[in-house]
Amino acid sequence: MKYSIKDFEGMIKRLRELDTENMYMNDFFLTWEKTDDEIEAVWTVADALRDLRCRNISTKVFDSGLGISIFRDNSTRTRFSFASACNLLGLEVQDLDEKKSQIAHGETVRETANMISFMADVIGIRDDMYIGKGNAYMHAVTEAVQEGFDAGVLEQRPTLVNLQCDIDHPTQLMADTLHVIHEFGGIENIKGKKIAMTWAYSPSYGKPLSVPQGAIGLLTRLGADVVLAHPEGYDVMPEVEEVAKKNAAASGGSYTKTNSMAEAFKAADIVYPKSWAPFAAMEKRTDLYGRGDFDGIDALEKELLAQNAEHKDWTCSEELMATTKDGKALYLHCLPADITGVSCEAGEVDASVFDRYRDSLYKEASFKPYVIAAMILLEKFKDPAAVLKKLEQNGKDRIFTL
Amino acid sequence: MKYSIKDFEGMIKRLRELDTENMYMNDFFLTWEKTDDEIEAVWTVADALRDLRCRNISTKVFDSGLGISIFRDNSTRTRFSFASACNLLGLEVQDLDEKKSQIAHGETVRETANMISFMADVIGIRDDMYIGKGNAYMHAVTEAVQEGFDAGVLEQRPTLVNLQCDIDHPTQLMADTLHVIHEFGGIENIKGKKIAMTWAYSPSYGKPLSVPQGAIGLLTRLGADVVLAHPEGYDVMPEVEEVAKKNAAASGGSYTKTNSMAEAFKAADIVYPKSWAPFAAMEKRTDLYGRGDFDGIDALEKELLAQNAEHKDWTCSEELMATTKDGKALYLHCLPADITGVSCEAGEVDASVFDRYRDSLYKEASFKPYVIAAMILLEKFKDPAAVLKKLEQNGKDRIFTL
Amino acid sequence: MKYSIKDFEGMIKRLRELDTENMYMNDFFLTWEKTDDEIEAVWTVADALRDLRCRNISTKVFDSGLGISIFRDNSTRTRFSFASACNLLGLEVQDLDEKKSQIAHGETVRETANMISFMADVIGIRDDMYIGKGNAYMHAVTEAVQEGFDAGVLEQRPTLVNLQCDIDHPTQLMADTLHVIHEFGGIENIKGKKIAMTWAYSPSYGKPLSVPQGAIGLLTRLGADVVLAHPEGYDVMPEVEEVAKKNAAASGGSYTKTNSMAEAFKAADIVYPKSWAPFAAMEKRTDLYGRGDFDGIDALEKELLAQNAEHKDWTCSEELMATTKDGKALYLHCLPADITGVSCEAGEVDASVFDRYRDSLYKEASFKPYVIAAMILLEKFKDPAAVLKKLEQNGKDRIFTL
Numbered sequence A, B, C: 001m002k003y004s005i006k007d008f009e010g011m012i013k014r015l016r017e018l019d020t021e022n023m024y025m026n027d028f029f030l031t032w033e034k035t036d037d038e039i040e041a042v043w044t045v046a047d048a049l050r051d052l053r054c055r056n057i058s059t060k061v062f063d064s065g066l067g068i069s070i071f072r073d074n075s076t077r078t079r080f081s082f083a084s085a086c087n088l089l090g091l092e093v094q095d096l097d098e099k100k101s102q103i104a105h106g107e108t109v110r111e112t113a114n115m116i117s118f119m120a121d122v123i124g125i126r127d128d129m130y131i132g133k134g135n136a137y138m139h140a141v142t143e144a145v146q147e148g149f150d151a152g153v154l155e156q157r158p159t160l161v162n163l164q165c166d167i168d169h170p171t172q173l174m175a176d177t178l179h180v181i182h183e184f185g186g187i188e189n190i191k192g193k194k195i196a197m198t199w200a201y202s203p204s205y206g207k208p209l210s211v212p213q214g215a216i217g218l219l220t221r222l223g224a225d226v227v228l229a230h231p232e233g234y235d236v237m238p239e240v241e242e243v244a245k246k247n248a249a250a251s252g253g254s255y256t257k258t259n260s261m262a263e264a265f266k267a268a269d270i271v272y273p274k275s276w277a278p279f280a281a282m283e284k285r286t287d288l289y290g291r292g293d294f295d296g297i298d299a300l301e302k303e304l305l306a307q308n309a310e311h312k313d314w315t316c317s318e319e320l321m322a323t324t325k326d327g328k329a330l331y332l333h334c335l336p337a338d339i340t341g342v343s344c345e346a347g348e349v350d351a352s353v354f355d356r357y358r359d360s361l362y363k364e365a366s367f368k369p370y371v372i373a374a375m376i377l378l379e380k381f382k383d384p385a386a387v388l389k390k391l392e393q394n395g396k397d398r399i400f401t402l
Helices: A008-017 A036-054 A077-089 A109-115 A134-150 A170-184 A210-222 A238-251 A261-265 A279-290 A294-309 A318-322 A351-356 A358-366 A368-380 A384-394 B008-017 B036-054 B077-089 B109-115 B134-150 B170-184 B210-222 B238-251 B261-265 B279-290 B294-309 B318-322 B351-356 B358-366 B368-380 B384-394 C008-017 C036-054 C077-089 C109-115 C134-150 C170-184 C210-222 C238-251 C261-265 C279-290 C294-309 C318-322 C351-356 C358-366 C368-380 C384-394
Strands: A066-071 A092-095 A120-126 A159-162 A194-199 A225-229 A254-258 A270-274 B066-071 B092-095 B120-126 B159-162 B194-199 B225-229 B254-258 B270-274 C066-071 C092-095 C120-126 C159-162 C194-199 C225-229 C254-258 C270-274
Touching (some): A008 A036, A008 A384, A036 A170, A036 A210, A036 A368, A077 A092, A077 A120, A077 A170, A077 A368, A077 C092, A092 B077, A092 C092, A109 A134, A109 B358, A120 A134, A120 A368, A134 A159, A159 A170, A170 A210, A170 A368, A194 A210, A194 A261, A210 A225, A210 A238, A210 A270, A225 A238, A238 A254, A261 A270, A261 A318, A279 A294, A318 A351, A351 A358, A358 A368, A358 C109, A368 A384, B008 B036, B008 B384, B036 B170, B036 B210, B036 B368, B036 B384, B066 B077, B066 C077, B077 B092, B077 B120, B077 B170, B092 C077, B092 C092, B109 B134, B109 C358, B120 B134, B120 B368, B134 B159, B159 B170, B159 B368, B170 B210, B170 B358, B170 B368, B194 B210, B210 B238, B210 B270, B225 B238, B225 B261, B238 B254, B261 B270, B279 B294, B318 B351, B358 B368, B368 B384, C008 C384, C036 C170, C036 C210, C036 C368, C036 C384, C077 C092, C077 C170, C077 C368, C109 C134, C120 C134, C134 C159, C159 C170, C159 C368, C170 C210, C170 C358, C194 C210, C194 C261, C210 C225, C210 C238, C210 C270, C238 C254, C261 C270, C261 C318, C318 C351, C351 C358, C358 C368, C368 C384
Parallel strands (some): A066 A092, A066 A120, A120 A159, A194 A225, A194 A270, A225 A254, B066 B092, B066 B120, B120 B159, B194 B225, B194 B270, B225 B254, C066 C120, C120 C159, C194 C225, C194 C270, C225 C254
């Protein structure tokens, strides 16, 4: 997997070398279901779209069409990123607000999926709350619209962008990594770097596992030395750990684990300290929820908060940051972060650390709309290089010029 | 009224023969307020728009402009159908969420209607909950915007699409019937067919009458033998029955009634089994609601559910389906259906029947966005044939091609 | 400051004489922060955009891009006006619904502002509930996106339109005044006219001060004799009174106060009777709210309602209207009004007065979308005259023509 910060021509050239055929009319669920070529193509198209936009060149490839969003959990940045990506390509967003719909009425996923898709080109779904549910729901939706398309119900087959599930958060991690690529001046420069994905204390309960899992599932492909650090009991899904191990072996990097935040931070080039809930506890909660045992959920929540409170020392402090490579590791976060003394009494990160990296963190987030747009473009066009080239040639203004 | 499944040229030719002048700058409330020419024009334009979209030809006739939606009842498929239709023609949907507005503030319908319409080309309203209210509300809105237009307040006169009222559900029935036309290979083939619009049991209370009423009001125009079947006491509005009788007489078909589901199904070519509430009970509820008598409403609900429970045998079972023409009647439903053993213990239809017709039902629903778009186009353009022809000639891509 | 009702060429010519350079890439907070040239430019561009739209000429200056709206208070007309303005220019509205977002999660304004702005060209905010808060919040947002733009986080710097704050309601007053200009046949005809901005009784509590404040802050610039009338204790912000005095002195008009509605109405050319809460009480409420003292707020509300009830005679009656210039003063209101016998037992205005001015009031409101669009256009284009001229030359249909 090669990559460099290229000019537009360079991006087009690189894109032509990558095999993206399988992405066409296909969905994006998990990064590890995609080849290295496909992953690199997403980054390349994202950069190319951003380059065109910066040159005030329209990238509308749809004259009409809908991008459907389904958010089963609150969201600001992912919601706006999806809306931005759709708008950038010419799709209008139509949100399925399940409270305003008739779904409570006993309607099946299969039916709803078809009913909202008559003119949908893309569906974006966020469903990360219950283990074993979110990703499965997304598959149910894509199977339903494939059936609908095959049966002649739908005139086009809407493709899916996973906006966060119980397993992976691909648009987040793809954006995070594209930021890393830009900061390090090319993907080849990440080889051999130490990346610490570590648990951090937060006063809240039950944050999804999709970020740490997505991180070890993607970052291990870059030839880096990826360390996953967390207190005992805060394990992630074992299947994803298997993915991380295989990836590391294939990329010439490594994947290791530790129960010490200090060890993970030591000489790290990149750190990603973030709270999450233990996988086993999340499984238990899903189970309790399935049985409607809300007292059990309350008890579990209390137990988890107590367990959390034992690990307040897991925080990205100035002291820990000083132990990273030259004291200047690149600090990543998916935002919003729990900042000590700002959004909570004690949290994931010191206010002074967060402040120093604020611009960098916001830049990190700024890649998400382009990553989503790139996924959509690759799902919808067989020859993305030719599409981008022709957009440049057409040179239609995004904002009117004289 | 003639119709056949034509190619695009054939549709344009047919459209030129139909008198649609009166639809221009007019509203769509009830199908029986429209001439046969006008009804056929909606179907023809719907088919033509779909044909263009399938050929990836843009049908955007608005460069900017708003389509306002007001949903006074939950909705998934109608909401998405309206959004799809607007998007197909180039209008942006702006939903009037009455909870986020200042309407509770004591504002009149007349005022709100104008305030939301400054740049509105179309208004779509769903208001089906109370007898004597929904259709009246829609008329109040259109009168208000007509006044606003005449007084120079509004630069354009937004036209209305009835997305379901207490009397009719025209976008639903027009879509249902267009599906029937396609399944039977042309409107002329429906002549002499037996169509059973029948009540069916559902464990819920108070489903709107607009579907059965819309069905007998429209299907009787096709020269078919339309049978309305329901248990005693489940009558529909007498005025609509009068419409059905007149239509049947004019079209050479018939309109009959029975209290036996079996009789209705016998040798039927088309069946539409669906729950609804008795008209008299709905009137009573509206009355109680008007007086704020919520205890009365609770009591009425219990009474109706008890009455319902006496008719659990009114279900679209395999046994009944076997008695239809060749055992293969076309099964219609507006969805979502109450499916026995799936969405409820005992409902409107057997799971195996529903499953066998699933693709057909979804196709039936797929006509709705096109029917709505056709209504809008006919309301906004004096010469729809010329507009469609020119769109084809322009041949602008809907999705970018190389 | 000169103005006349011109044809399109006249508007372009006038616009070329006005200095709008400072508006470019700038925000619109308060009318008194803008020069006379800038204020007149907004009206001129608003009229020009309306002229183009009436001639069915597209005014889309954005091919893609987002207009972000944040409504921290319910809204119908401002919401639809902002959506209309964005649509008119080619921006898609994306509403930040703070209930669906993760803001409760402890996120800072600075962060949210950037996270929603990656592809935002404009942000419209309504935040009028607490003294000292709304305008400050808007400044925090614009500072945050300026920082984001400077740091390379944002590719464009979204500009702000104040959709109502605790100090001013500029889109409302600019629209009100543009209506006055049209009714009087040009801005020069307002010189020497008597304008009465007066308090009026409403059975509700705590209406924002932004309308009376915006009125005295803007109308005093036109060389008119502006009178502010209210019962004792219903003062507005003293800082805005200072603005009114300075404006009046500079424009050759006057600014006076009275505690008599009759005196204000006497021989007035224009009357704007409207309820508001006393500034001191609003400050107290903000304070109580800040301390979480909800009992204190309840007590304050009761006190204010009692105080209100003593002034039921402050109503725009037929008798009072008869005392205005020729009994025919132009009656203004931002709507919705509290109409005696319609929306409340006793309110701001007699039903017969309101009815007589209904068309005029709706026209007054109809300027708001154009005023907002003009603000956006002036914020985004250095040479607005050239942009408008080129739009006319391009002559692209808004609605398809043959």
